[in-house]
Amino acid sequence: MKTALILVAAAALIVGSLAKAEQLGTSRTDLQRHDLGIPGREVVQVRVDLAPGVLAPNHSHPGEEIVYVIEGLLQYQLEGEAPVTLKAGQVLFIPAGKIHSARNVGNVNAAELATYIVEKGKPLSVQSK
Template sequence: MKHAVSNLFAVILLTTGAASAATPTPAGVTRTDLQRHDLSIAGRETVQARIDIAPGAVAPWHRHPGEEVIYIIEGTLEYQLEGQPPVTVTAGQVLFVPAGVAHMARNRTASNGAELATYIVEKGKPLLVPVVVSTSETGTQEKSR
């Protein structure tokens, strides 16, 4: 029995480690899930989270299987949506990210930046999908995944 429990614990560690490795959290970015609920629209759910981005940190390019409504609760953050110039959003302001649009966030300040993110997404799909996009900053042409 003791051996079976040890094996089960090892499987749990490997499984959770694999899930974490699939979508690593970037240094300086902390996500705190606040709530998740099914919606009255079949196959959709809403997820709400607080995302903290430390000074100098970047939440790299990614997309979601639905819309994201962002409310800045602290500091100033810079966002870039694929194909658009960067925009700076400060505490008390909002930003809307359409479904499937690749985007990134960056904290160029010396203070913490935080957002309240509300996602209206397809249930059962990964909430965040990392992508690689073309950017004028790098001067490279890369394909989205």
């Protein structure tokens, strides 16, 4: 009986987490992760989808991020810089540790291919306060 209750509680937590992610209107699909020839560094590629109006709030990465917009219209705000709006086919370089955000400013889904060149073993993303 205890095992059944634990399984039901675990399932509820998973469903709740998925619902929260859907409410936020974002999804991340990990595509690949490989060690580089530089000791302690790795490359990670992720597809990030944002629903219309959704904001990926201020955060940073322990390495460089190269963004390629796959679809839609995304506005990026890098700390200390003017916002830049990119459409499909455009790119952006975000320096290591630079606090930034992204918002879907269009009325359809927006997606980016994010390529990170980061320090291995560190969290891929750090939320800013």
